[in-house]
Amino acid sequence: MPIIEKMICITCPMGCTLEVTREGETLLSVEGNTCKRGPEYIKRELTDPRRMVASTVRVRGGIHPLVPVYTAAPVPKPRIFELLVQLREIELEAPVVMNQVVLEDVFGEGIKVITSRDMPRQGD
């Protein structure tokens, strides 16, 4: 039995409400998308949902005690909390520059976690 449900595309701020017809994980049709990324999102969401993750890691000697970081590509949604545990163990030394790599290879998928800003040393 095909299921019809409404899903919101989160690919861009427009957030189109899409009408999705599927049977299990098999996508039958998508309607209501403004661009082609809508159906692509739904396809992935049904089989391998992923999210960008942003958090912070500790930094020693910086003008703030934390530096913000984010995943360079979306990571599997069910494993977000596993990643957060790994990030909690990291401590950097200031100065830090933007795009500095904090984790090389999240879950063996080649995805990096990088810093999203410079963090100058306190007093410099």
Add this chain to the structure above:
Amino acid sequence: MVQTLKTHYDVIVIGAGPGGLAAAIEAKKNGADDVLMIDRDLELGGILLQCIHNGFGVETFKEDLPGPSYAQRFINEAQTVGIDYLLDTIVLDVTPERKVYTTGARTGFKELTAKAIVLSMGCRERTRAQIRIPGPRPAGVFTAGTAQRWVNVEGYMPGSRFVILGSGDIGMIMARRLTFEGAKVERVLEVMPYLSGLSRNYVQCLLDFDITLQLQHTVKRIIGKERVEAIEAVAVDDKWQFIPGTEEVIPCDTLLLSVGLIPENELSKKAGVNLDPVTAGPIVDDGFLTSVPGIFAAGNVVHVYDLVDWVTQAGRTAGKRAAMYATGCCNLEPMYVPTKAGDNVRYVVPHRLDPEILTQDSIMLQMRVTRPLEQPVTVQVTDGDTLIARKVERYARPGEMVSLTLKGKDYEAVRKAKELRVSVVPK
């Protein structure tokens, strides 16, 4: 930084968030030699520095960046083009004659003058006093933005069990952020019958983590003496009246308020700038010139934007026009045509525009709708029975800015118009 602080500048920009940064850079690029940015914070970048989540820059850079990265690009550019800036310095007063009074730890009290000023002080959050929640005043009631700064910049958690009042983007984003840091978010309550932030944030911040959103619900009472112990939630009807018998006590130690932003215009008032009671920001023209000659305004100080990309664009326009004003190459007496909020439009920015601009440049009309319309809508500009411009959107929601760009081809019609009435109606 400032090598030697001058007393006179071509352009002084107050507030160094994305609006101010874009304005300063563009002023410099358009012939203003001496440009100074002033910010009370210790760093450039404004509120973006605490917005560590992704979602910034899709329009400007065609990339999905976190707030700090978006800011960093403009900070780097401002430094490259050689803009002076004063940090840890608050602007106390601005006069209509464009005197700027500041005080800061390094410079002490200063009087500066400028040929043109750009106001870009951003916005502030509505607080408990402004929404009148009764009950005692225990610790543990904060605005969502304050909590955001603590968690993301300063590194401490304001509580462990949260209720969030308001479904604005900052509140929803904080719900996810606090969950990431090990807290439990018990509930998000929204007094309106619809979400006030972006629907994508509902999915990726609340649904993803099974956080319950209750529409048409609010906080009736805060319980707790020293510290918040619980809140009493209640359902409301269409007139915001409590519905008796729907009360529910939700145990929590912290209540976050995400109940809206208000443009920060204390300085604008001192400068004699006329404000629009609907936006709570200055009345501006197409170049973001306020009612006071030489004083411009850009970003959230004018009206609260939902996308930083439009803040940057507004900053660029204001910066360019401020440079033109400072270097004496702009039309000082334009024949303005006023804009007017028509059907289902709460307000339109700019409030008036100079049709002659359309011979060289386009003008973006930015507006918010009153009622949500989840169906294709026509955004149209009319003058009496004359249709001047129109476009179709898939839907219109109060939480998302709607825009319509007037172009060169509209010049003749705009020039002849008495007023530009903007409506957003079902197609």
